[in-house]
Amino acid sequence: MPSSYPLVSISHGSASRVAVVALLAVGLGAAVTAKAQAPADGEPSFPTWGLGLGVMSEQEPYAGIGRDNTPLPLLQFENRYIHLFGPRIEFKLPGLDIGDSQQLNFGIVGQYDGSGYEEDDAPILNGMAKRRGGFWAGAAVEWSSSFVDVSAEWLADASGNSNGQVVSLGLERTWQLGKRVLLTPHVGASWQDENYVDYYFGVRESEARLDRPAYIGESAVNIEAGVRGVYMFDRHHSVLMGVEVTGLADEIKDSPLVDRSTTNSLYLGYLYRF
Secondary structure, three states: OOOOOOOOOOOOOOOOHHHHHHHHHHHHHHHHHHHHHOOOOOOOOOOEEEEEEEEEEEEOOEOOOOOEEEEEEEEEEEOOOEEEEOOEEEEEEEEEEEOOOEEEEEEEEEEEEOOOEOHHHOHHHOOOOOEOOEEEEEEEEEEEOOOOEEEEEEEEEOOOOOOOEEEEEEEEOOEEEOOOEEEEEEEEEEEEOHHHHHHHHOEOHHHOEOOEOOEOOOOEEEEEEEEEEEEEOOOOEEEEEEEEEEEOOHHHHOOOOEOOOEEEEEEEEEEEEO
16 A cells, blocks of 8 residues: 655644654655565565655744754655554555556554644743643545545544644645656645644643733644655665645634744655665
């Protein structure tokens, strides 16, 4: 089952780069895996292993927090039942073939999300209670065709910190340019429920001050667009890149903690496949 789910940032906290790179890695790693595994009979060879290192650069929405640049290790493993890349794991379920060029794929997914902040991350957060990330789990489905891949995913906060839920929808298509380059533009939308938005962007009455009034978060829909790319030197060595821009919903932009209407992330990495 290809793991080409949408590149959708489910978080925008001081450590949201963890969630961003998880989904970047899913799409980038799937492209590398699909290309490198494709033998003459069309059946992928399992299992596969990969190790690498990447760098994430992200601009976050909180006021006073500058651009964050962080090195991130990459670990990939895939067989017929499991796909692991970075902090995300997928348990593959039986798919459904629809004709010669269409397929429905299903999976149970889990990932660590390092979203959240501490009060010393920025002056606007002074006096705020710490917001934590945690482990998220849910389900994903993908309709794959020769024209476009459409995917949907539901995740819930299994750690119970925000008690939030996120539903993501994405569309993407991969083009092969020559023998070595794969390019995947994508667009998506991410719905975040009121628990999620209030936890990460709300201000409690006990946290309010003159320049930070109390704020109750409501459910929101963010819009994302970007492109992923892979340059394959050979079956073992690949360079991965990703660029994404997210338009924040009004329910997030209106938070007194936020001072921008968009966020963006850049990713560059190297992967060695055994």
